[in-house]
Amino acid sequence: MKLYLKYCAINMKSQMQYKFSFFLVIFGQFLSAFTMFFGVLFMFSIINAVDGFTYSQVLLCYASMSMAFSLAELVSSGFATFSGMLANGTFDRILVRPQSSIFQVMASRIDLARLGITAQSVIILCWAVPNSGVSWTWDKILTLCLMIICGSIIFSCLFLIQASFAFFTTEGLEFMNVLTYGGREHGRYPFSIYGKGVLRFLTFVIPLALFQYYPLLYLIGRESSVYYMLTPLFGLLFMIPSCAFFRFGLGRYRSTGS
Amino acid sequence: MRTYFAVFRMRFIAAFQYRIVAFSSMTTSLVWGFMSILAYAAFYRVNPDAFPMTFPQTVSYVWINQTFLLWFAVVFTDGDIESTLESGSIAYELARPADLYWRWFTRACAGRVAMSVLRLPALAAAFLLPGILKMTLPPDLIRLLLFVLSMVLALFVTVSFTMLMYVTMFHTISFRGIRLTVTAVTTFLSGGLIPLPFFPASIRGIVEALPFAAMQNIPLRIYNGNITGIDVIYGIGFQVFWLVTLIILGKLAMGYSLRKVVAQGG
Amino acid sequence: MIKLQNINKTFRVAKRQSGFGHAVKALFLREYELIHALSDISFTIPDGEMVGYIGPNGAGKSTTIKIMCGILTPDNGLCDIDGYTPWKERTAYVSTIGVVFGQRSQLWWDVPVIDSFELIRDIYKVDEKLYKDNLDELSVLLDLGELLKTPARSLSLGQRMRCEIAASLLHNPKTLFLDEPTIGLDAVSKIAVRQFIKKMNAEHGTTVILTTHDMQDIEALTERILLIGKGRILLDGSLSELRKRFSDHKTLVVEYNGAAPELCEGMTLVGAREGCLTLSLEPSLLSISDAIAHIAGKTELLDVSVSGVTSEEMVAAMYKEYHI
Numbered sequence: 001m002k003l004y005l006k007y008c009a010i011n012m013k014s015q016m017q018y019k020f021s022f023f024l025v026i027f028g029q030f031l032s033a034f035t036m037f038f039g040v041l042f043m044f045s046i047i048n049a050v051d052g053f054t055y056s057q058v059l060l061c062y063a064s065m066s067m068a069f070s071l072a073e074l075v076s077s078g079f080a081t082f083s084g085m086l087a088n089g090t091f092d093r094i095l096v097r098p099q100s101s102i103f104q105v106m107a108s109r110i111d112l113a114r115l116g117i118t119a120q121s122v123i124i125l126c127w128a129v130p131n132s133g134v135s136w137t138w139d140k141i142l143t144l145c146l147m148i149i150c151g152s153i154i155f156s157c158l159f160l161i162q163a164s165f166a167f168f169t170t171e172g173l174e175f176m177n178v179l180t181y182g183g184r185e186h187g188r189y190p191f192s193i194y195g196k197g198v199l200r201f202l203t204f205v206i207p208l209a210l211f212q213y214y215p216l217l218y219l220i221g222r223e224s225s226v227y228y229m230l231t232p233l234f235g236l237l238f239m240i241p242s243c244a245f246f247r248f249g250l251g252r253y254r255s256t257g258s
Numbered sequence: 259m260r261t262y263f264a265v266f267r268m269r270f271i272a273a274f275q276y277r278i279v280a281f282s283s284m285t286t287s288l289v290w291g292f293m294s295i296l297a298y299a300a301f302y303r304v305n306p307d308a309f310p311m312t313f314p315q316t317v318s319y320v321w322i323n324q325t326f327l328l329w330f331a332v333v334f335t336d337g338d339i340e341s342t343l344e345s346g347s348i349a350y351e352l353a354r355p356a357d358l359y360w361r362w363f364t365r366a367c368a369g370r371v372a373m374s375v376l377r378l379p380a381l382a383a384a385f386l387l388p389g390i391l392k393m394t395l396p397p398d399l400i401r402l403l404l405f406v407l408s409m410v411l412a413l414f415v416t417v418s419f420t421m422l423m424y425v426t427m428f429h430t431i432s433f434r435g436i437r438l439t440v441t442a443v444t445t446f447l448s449g450g451l452i453p454l455p456f457f458p459a460s461i462r463g464i465v466e467a468l469p470f471a472a473m474q475n476i477p478l479r480i481y482n483g484n485i486t487g488i489d490v491i492y493g494i495g496f497q498v499f500w501l502v503t504l505i506i507l508g509k510l511a512m513g514y515s516l517r518k519v520v521a522q523g524g
Numbered sequence: 525m526i527k528l529q530n531i532n533k534t535f536r537v538a539k540r541q542s543g544f545g546h547a548v549k550a551l552f553l554r555e556y557e558l559i560h561a562l563s564d565i566s567f568t569i570p571d572g573e574m575v576g577y578i579g580p581n582g583a584g585k586s587t588t589i590k591i592m593c594g595i596l597t598p599d600n601g602l603c604d605i606d607g608y609t610p611w612k613e614r615t616a617y618v619s620t621i622g623v624v625f626g627q628r629s630q631l632w633w634d635v636p637v638i639d640s641f642e643l644i645r646d647i648y649k650v651d652e653k654l655y656k657d658n659l660d661e662l663s664v665l666l667d668l669g670e671l672l673k674t675p676a677r678s679l680s681l682g683q684r685m686r687c688e689i690a691a692s693l694l695h696n697p698k699t700l701f702l703d704e705p706t707i708g709l710d711a712v713s714k715i716a717v718r719q720f721i722k723k724m725n726a727e728h729g730t731t732v733i734l735t736t737h738d739m740q741d742i743e744a745l746t747e748r749i750l751l752i753g754k755g756r757i758l759l760d761g762s763l764s765e766l767r768k769r770f771s772d773h774k775t776l777v778v779e780y781n782g783a784a785p786e787l788c789e790g791m792t793l794v795g796a797r798e799g800c801l802t803l804s805l806e807p808s809l810l811s812i813s814d815a816i817a818h819i820a821g822k823t824e825l826l827d828v829s830v831s832g833v834t835s836e837e838m839v840a841a842m843y844k845e846y847h848i
């Protein structure tokens with residue numbers, strides 16, 4: 001949407017004013033992402049495979065998860081700062097503008113520094129893709145794309161839910177980090193290693209497995225049914241409860257003030 | 259001395275104001291610990307003896323690591339200190355009677371302790387968990403006491419490193435970048451992501467000599483029995499060494515930077 | 525046209541107490557208190573009118589404005605602004621209004637003002653030609669010129685406020701809400717802002733609702749005043765009526781030579797220094813000419829000035845009468 005691109009431009013101009021800070025932040029995030037990668041590497045220097053998944057397959061999983069997450073963070077930085085917006089009255093300003101409030105909150109901050117993690121994910125992806133032993137036909141490529149794109153949408157929904165909590169309480173929003181940052185960190189391994197219970201939860205309640213695990217099975221050839229490729233699309237249904245929760249919070253905010 | 263106690267008390271009260279924070283803190287550490295242990299379990303299933311720590315040792319490690327996450331955090335958002343840095347009102351701070359370094363030091367410790375106390379119920383719950391998740395106590399009282407001593411030292415080492423970080427913040431405006439870099443480096447090198455014994459032998463030697471290895475690495479491994487006998491004493495000595503070094507470095511750096519600030523007029 | 529009828533609003537606020545014991549208790553039990561922000565608020569404002577909305581802090585001014593902007597929903601009552609119910613049809617309604625929050629900026633901080641303007645143009649979907657015309661007009665009237673290329677963070681408060689007001693008018697709103705627009709401004713900027721608002725109202729027929737503590741804003745701009753106190757509308761009338769009602773006292777400043785004159789009934793001494801007296805006259809007891817004649821008879825008069833009571837004093841008298 002053209003308006004969104006205009007917001008991007010103004011965000012970019014704004015952040016580029018502080019070049020040194022900008023690059024230091026990118027560096028910090030790059031570093032942070034790489035330490036997580038080293039964690040995976042070290043574990044695999046001790047054993048060869050976990051739950052039937054080899055090192056390169058796990059990296060494929062890790063890279064796509066990381067990519068999805070970093071794209072979501074890039075786009076949802078507005079949600080991350082949302083409680084501040086409520087506190088200082090910026091949200092009231094948003095309510096006085098003739099655009100969807102969710103859209104405005106999202107567009108208000110596009111944190112370009114997150115590109116550091118995106119860059120790291122791309123690098124790892126570039127290594128994992130040829131080394132994973134997957135034969136990259138068009139359907140496999142599509143699967144990977146769906147994993148990443150739908151993944152970032154679902155993560156964004158989680159960020160939206162986290163932001164919506166700010167309508168109800170001024171503190172304690174870190175609880176949701178278990179699902180967002182937790183999802184990314186624990187999602188560095190395929191979700192099946194955590195056991196059936198966790199896998200079911202992450203399939204039916206918080207649909208992280210729908211874009212991380214099932215399509216992965218399709219990619220590496222463990223499953224051949226096309227449905228496994230399309231599970232990320234089912235995950236998109238998560239947008240409905242997320243937006244509904246935000247609207248519910250918004251209604252409450254407009255009734256109780258700040 | 260009374261001022262420091264007052265600072266400590268104030269941070270404690272602030273931390274307890276928000277019951278939702280308390281609840282979410284506890285839940286977060288439980289869930290995170292739960293998932294981490296399950297992941298380790300999957301790895302240990304492949305070859306239980308290949309790892310430098312036994313599985314029960316790893317479980318204890320994870321639970322203490324999670325509960326005391328903020329205790330060991332070099333980067334901890336302390337609003338007041340950072341807003342002072344940001345606004346450049348350092349000069350006003352110098353007008354106060356108590357020494358700036360120790361004031362911030364106490365404040366930083368207080369915040370971490372308070373937030374960790376909020377999470378203690380989660381640790382208590384970990385002792386009651388079923389099956390592989392269950393947390394265990396160390397074999398004897400002496401070990402437990404040494405663990406406590408080591409924990410306190412670890413807190414001080416962590417905070418003394420934080421003080422160095424604050425000094426660098428005197429000189430730049432990019433706090434976020436510094437915070438991110440420091441978090442990444444310190445968490446990883448102190449054993450916060452994976453325990454230091456899991457590092458490949460080639461780099462383990464170097465990593466275990468760094469100040470970061472004097473943070474959570476020592477007390478957690480004293481607790482779970484990975485460090486035994488005389489090594490426990492060496493470990494504590496190692497912590498004391500880095501504590502003294504970092505404090506001296508910190509005070510020198512802060513003194514130098516403050517003089518610079520005053521010379522420039524704030 | 526703006527119409528409010530029987531608007532009520534009550535807030536539930538958590539009580540926080542100090543001390544360690546209470547802090548731990550607060551972990552388990554929360555106490556609340558009810559605050560009645562608005563009780564039975566009703567008024568009507570026809571198109572093109574400029575209204576001053578005054579009252580002490582905490583009286584309910586911001587609450588009413590938020591309801592009229594669609595940010596807050598009232599507990600009950602009717603609010604109709606040009607056929608819209610503000611909180612119900614938010615996106616459609618807010619295109620017709622402009623808001624300036626005195627303390628909070630709507631401009632992007634680090635980029636030139638013109639970039640913020642262009643984004644606002646796109647948000648409100650203003651036609652390119654109309655935008656250009658408005659921008660030109662606003663630039664001339666508010667003397668924006670070079671300011672447009674400067675980032676908001678580099679502007680002084682006065683310059684920024686002029687840009688804020690321009691920003692709120694780029695889309696030709698029918699109604700303008702100004703929440704403390706002149707707060708913190710220097711005298712020159714205040715005059716510029718007031719003149720501009722008056723012109724906007726005269727030329728475009730913009731309805732203006734102004735909340736302020738600065739009575740000179742009111743005097744310069746509005747004829748009609750709404751006084752709110754403790755959640756109720758206490759007064760709805762014209763400035764001149766209120767003047768007559770609350771400020772019939774006259775202030776007399778007398779410069780003299782020689783002995784200080786005695787005062788007579790109807791005069792109260794307000795201030796005195798060497799050769800100068802400030803007196804407050806009660807016109808019902810003593811007319812101005814009699815007062816001057818009396819003093820002239822007692823001493824050698826050098827200079828006399830007569831003035832009405834200041835608006836601030838008048839408002840203070842109002843607050844006192846209504847116990848707010």
